[in-house]
Amino acid sequence: MSGIANAFRRHPELMVAAVLVLTVVTIGLVNPVFWQPSNLFSLLRASVVTGILGLAVLLVMLSGGIDVSFPAFAIAAMYLTVKAMIAWGFDSILPAFAMATGIGLLLGLVNAVFVHYLRMIPLIVTLGTGTAVRGFILGVVGTSQINIDQMPPKLIDFARTQLFSVTQADGSQAGLSAMVLVYAVVALLIHLLLRHTMLGRGIYALGGGEEAARRVGFNIRQTTFLIYGLAGAIAGFAGLLHGAMIWTANPRDMVGLELDVIAAVVLGGASIFGGRGTVIGTILGGLTLVVITNSLIILGIDTTWQRVVVGLIVIAATAATAWRDRKRIA
Amino acid sequence: MTAPLIELRHVGKSFAAVRALEDVSLSIGRGEIHCLAGENGSGKSTLIKVISGVWQPDQGELLIDGQRIESMTPRAAITHGVQVIYQDFSLFGNLSVAENLALSSELQEGRKLVSWRRVREIARRAIDRLGVDLPLDALVETLPTSGKQLVAIARALMSDPRLLIMDEPTTALTGREVAALFRVVRDIQSRGIAVLFVSHKMREMLEISERLTVIRSGRVVAAGPISEFDEAAITRAMTGQEIAAEGYRWKPSPNAAPLLEVENLTIPGQLEDVSLRILPGEIVGVSGLLGSGRTELALALFGMQPGYTGRIRIAGQEVRLDSVQHAIEHGIAYVPEDRLTEGLFLAQTIDRNMLATSLGRLSRAGVVQSGRAARDAAGMIREMAIATPTGDRPVTQLSGGNQQRVVIGRWLLNDPRLLILNGPTVGVDVGSKSGIHRKIRELARARGLGVLMISDDLPELVENCNRILVLHRGRLVSDTPVEATSETALGEQLAALA
Ligand SMILES: Nc1ncnc2c1ncn2[C@@H]1O[C@H](COP(=O)(O)OP(=O)(O)O)[C@@H](O)[C@H]1O
Numbered sequence: 001m002s003g004i005a006n007a008f009r010r011h012p013e014l015m016v017a018a019v020l021v022l023t024v025v026t027i028g029l030v031n032p033v034f035w036q037p038s039n040l041f042s043l044l045r046a047s048v049v050t051g052i053l054g055l056a057v058l059l060v061m062l063s064g065g066i067d068v069s070f071p072a073f074a075i076a077a078m079y080l081t082v083k084a085m086i087a088w089g090f091d092s093i094l095p096a097f098a099m100a101t102g103i104g105l106l107l108g109l110v111n112a113v114f115v116h117y118l119r120m121i122p123l124i125v126t127l128g129t130g131t132a133v134r135g136f137i138l139g140v141v142g143t144s145q146i147n148i149d150q151m152p153p154k155l156i157d158f159a160r161t162q163l164f165s166v167t168q169a170d171g172s173q174a175g176l177s178a179m180v181l182v183y184a185v186v187a188l189l190i191h192l193l194l195r196h197t198m199l200g201r202g203i204y205a206l207g208g209g210e211e212a213a214r215r216v217g218f219n220i221r222q223t224t225f226l227i228y229g230l231a232g233a234i235a236g237f238a239g240l241l242h243g244a245m246i247w248t249a250n251p252r253d254m255v256g257l258e259l260d261v262i263a264a265v266v267l268g269g270a271s272i273f274g275g276r277g278t279v280i281g282t283i284l285g286g287l288t289l290v291v292i293t294n295s296l297i298i299l300g301i302d303t304t305w306q307r308v309v310v311g312l313i314v315i316a317a318t319a320a321t322a323w324r325d326r327k328r329i330a
Numbered sequence: 331m332t333a334p335l336i337e338l339r340h341v342g343k344s345f346a347a348v349r350a351l352e353d354v355s356l357s358i359g360r361g362e363i364h365c366l367a368g369e370n371g372s373g374k375s376t377l378i379k380v381i382s383g384v385w386q387p388d389q390g391e392l393l394i395d396g397q398r399i400e401s402m403t404p405r406a407a408i409t410h411g412v413q414v415i416y417q418d419f420s421l422f423g424n425l426s427v428a429e430n431l432a433l434s435s436e437l438q439e440g441r442k443l444v445s446w447r448r449v450r451e452i453a454r455r456a457i458d459r460l461g462v463d464l465p466l467d468a469l470v471e472t473l474p475t476s477g478k479q480l481v482a483i484a485r486a487l488m489s490d491p492r493l494l495i496m497d498e499p500t501t502a503l504t505g506r507e508v509a510a511l512f513r514v515v516r517d518i519q520s521r522g523i524a525v526l527f528v529s530h531k532m533r534e535m536l537e538i539s540e541r542l543t544v545i546r547s548g549r550v551v552a553a554g555p556i557s558e559f560d561e562a563a564i565t566r567a568m569t570g571q572e573i574a575a576e577g578y579r580w581k582p583s584p585n586a587a588p589l590l591e592v593e594n595l596t597i598p599g600q601l602e603d604v605s606l607r608i609l610p611g612e613i614v615g616v617s618g619l620l621g622s623g624r625t626e627l628a629l630a631l632f633g634m635q636p637g638y639t640g641r642i643r644i645a646g647q648e649v650r651l652d653s654v655q656h657a658i659e660h661g662i663a664y665v666p667e668d669r670l671t672e673g674l675f676l677a678q679t680i681d682r683n684m685l686a687t688s689l690g691r692l693s694r695a696g697v698v699q700s701g702r703a704a705r706d707a708a709g710m711i712r713e714m715a716i717a718t719p720t721g722d723r724p725v726t727q728l729s730g731g732n733q734q735r736v737v738i739g740r741w742l743l744n745d746p747r748l749l750i751l752n753g754p755t756v757g758v759d760v761g762s763k764s765g766i767h768r769k770i771r772e773l774a775r776a777r778g779l780g781v782l783m784i785s786d787d788l789p790e791l792v793e794n795c796n797r798i799l800v801l802h803r804g805r806l807v808s809d810t811p812v813e814a815t816s817e818t819a820l821g822e823q824l825a826a827l828a
């Protein structure tokens with residue numbers, strides 16, 4: 001094996017880092033507007049929710065599973081929480097996020113029950129639970145969108161917090177959303193979990209081989225519940241964050257988002273066969289995806305091509321990781 | 331005399347209707363290398379699992395240091411110093427060597443956090459202890475099989491075991507790697523650790539073990555110090571039948587036209603100037619050390635080395651074998667060495683595997699004539715005596731010997747003229763092996779098939795071939811009629827080349 005291939009094998013994030021740099025440089029050359037702080041800040045802001053959801057998917061993919069239920073869980077947690085905030089008249093941030101996270105956690109545990117006790121394939125389980133949860137929200141909880149006028153003001157204020165702002169060449173102000181910091185904290189926590197705790201190593205071990213993980217003494221049930229529970233909790237958290245950032249709670253939101261997020265994670269070097277992937281890679285993958293899909297306009301490409309681009313990225317990134325991992329499935 | 335380390339007394343274990351173990355008694359002394367032999371399905375793995383606490387025996391008792399163990403669990407077994415290295419090694423390919431080594435002890439100590447420095451220290455100690463060299467940071471999946479095995483052994487030794495059980499450890503190793511493994515095993519023994527070595531290869535048992543227990547159909551049929559056994563005795567015990575080395579007593583008619591003539595076959599860097607002839611009905615053995623060019627020769631004849639120079643004639647007609655397609659058209663069949671990855675479609679049924687290369691012949695206008703296909707497959711299952719009620723079972727349910735029969739049977743459906751077998755009975759147990767040999771000889775004689783048999787197994791060559799070729803560094807160094815050589819003579823010739 002050549003040195004480069006080996007480096008990519010050991011550090012999957014190198015590949016995506018290279019792709020990201022290449023993408024950014026190309027777009028910047030085509031249209032220097034790209035480099036304006038307002039554009040860069042808005043790209044960073046746009047990668048927050050995709051990125052956090054990507055971390056949820058990363059957990060599941062590391063263990064050798066796949067999750068397509070998280071957009072539904074995110075929306076359910078967000079919609080239920082906002083509804084509750086309005087109905088019960090509370091608008092403090094911490095309880096709100098705790099509630100959304102808790103709803104996501106419960107839903108994630110449902111996935112875990114199916115996957116662990118009924119030994120069902122994660123794709124089928126999460127397709128089912130995702131669809132059921134969406135149906136439940138629309139059929140039982142409500143179909144109407146909650147707009148800015150009804151949204152709890154503190155939630156919106158929170159999401160509008162800026163870390164700092166700079167004055168651009170034309171005199172306008174461009175601020176960096178503080179949500180980037182929230183993203184960084186979540187990412188750091190997941191990174192610490194995965195890299196420095198036995199629970200996290202158990203997730204990698206499970207992705208490397210369930211029987212082997214059992215034999216060295218990992219608790220497979222605990223690990224499975226941790227993975228799906230945590231993925232659900234992160235999704236719930238990200239859902240409310242999303243609602244706060246766009247000032248709307250729309251129960252029909254995020255349809256089809258699972259593909260973008262999975263694309264980001266795979267682009268970030270996670271293996272579709274499990275056992276391989278990192279937080280850094282996922283962050284870079286999310287950033288790359290957001291940069292590409294959001295730069296179509298400044299590249300003068302019709303945005304209807306966005307879905308085509310996402311589809312192609314999924315295929316290309318999956319092909320690249322499958323090629324890298326071909327030895328493992330052979 | 332002190333009590334043996336581990337003793338099984340009259341142990342029985344059933345799975346539903348299958349009596350996997352019956353009245354098995356066995357004792358392993360401290361620091362002893364004990365070999366457990368038996369054909370596939372004889373109950374070896376079940377016995378291991380009883381010792382390691384995976385299964386509870388239905389009858390009988392298990393004693394450690396003379397103390398009766400009431401109920402053995404995997405955890406209790408580990409506490410008592412029993413470590414098992416499973417056939418699949420149970421390693422994590424996606425994790426580094428260091429982490430693979432450190433994980434179980436970290437878990438055992440109930441650690442919650444990972445210190446990578448400690449992981450490396452633990453791993454370094456484990457490797458030093460085994461006295462081998464392994465790259466700590468390499469992912470395990472990038473190691474060769476022998477390297478993975480060393481990681482598994484190093485990991486097992488970390489918990490200071492008193493008994494190390496290895497389930498068929500040599501199956502996927504080359505000769506040199508087996509020798510290295512044996513050095514490691516002897517070294518382990520020299521520290522007072524007993525080794526239970528599970529195998530069905532006789533040479534290995536005779537070489538490594540001090541005592542031998544043979545089981546057949548779940549019962550102990552022979553046991554004792556290794557000095558009381560020779561190959562014939564072990565074979566007899568394992569199979570319950572006398573498998574005489576009959577030899578291939580067949581003489582080609584002196585003026586038979588050769589089936590295959592190879593002249594000056596050369597592939598730069600792989601084969602040099604190899605010439606040989608095979609008559610119809612003749613079985614020609616090929617031996618040689620690793621890298622001798624044996625496999626390259628087979629691949630060239632099967633059209634997989636299109637860059638060759640030299641002449642190849644089949645039945646007197648000159649041919650150019652530059653694709654597999656061509657080779658098949660000229661009646662050449664190749665059964666590869668690694669049937670699991672190259673020869674079989676593991677996800678498919680026996681029938682589909684059997685028909686894999688004849689679908690073209692069986693179709694009319696692109697549609698497979700399923701009636702004929704089913705008849706052909708069923709006929710071949712009968713002809714090759716494959717042990718299955720029907721052909722629609724997954725091929726993975728068959729034993730190694732039967733899988734090999736499927737691969738050979740598949741080629742016979744194409745009516746080949748030359749059958750190339752690379753390691754025809756690697757990983758096949760003794761009883762099945764002699765069945766396959768008989769079949770090959772019968773095919774050669776009855777159909778006038780020419781056979782090129784590549785093998786590391788010298789008795790196999792001596793028993794089945796008319797002539798034996800020895801290749802070395804791509805050159806043909808000898809071509810001897812079987813009457814003029816013997817297993818020992820061949821062994822010495824090869825040893826001299828090494
Ligand atoms: N878990 C099980 N359930 C049912 N039958 C089993 C099980 N394990 C082993 N057997 C049966 O017990 C017999 C002995 O198997 P095994 O111990 O695996 O043999 P070996 O390792 O010598 O090849 C076989 O007939 C096998 O089918």
Ligand SMILES: [Mg+2]
Nearest residue numbers: 371374375497
């Ligand atoms: Mg076995």
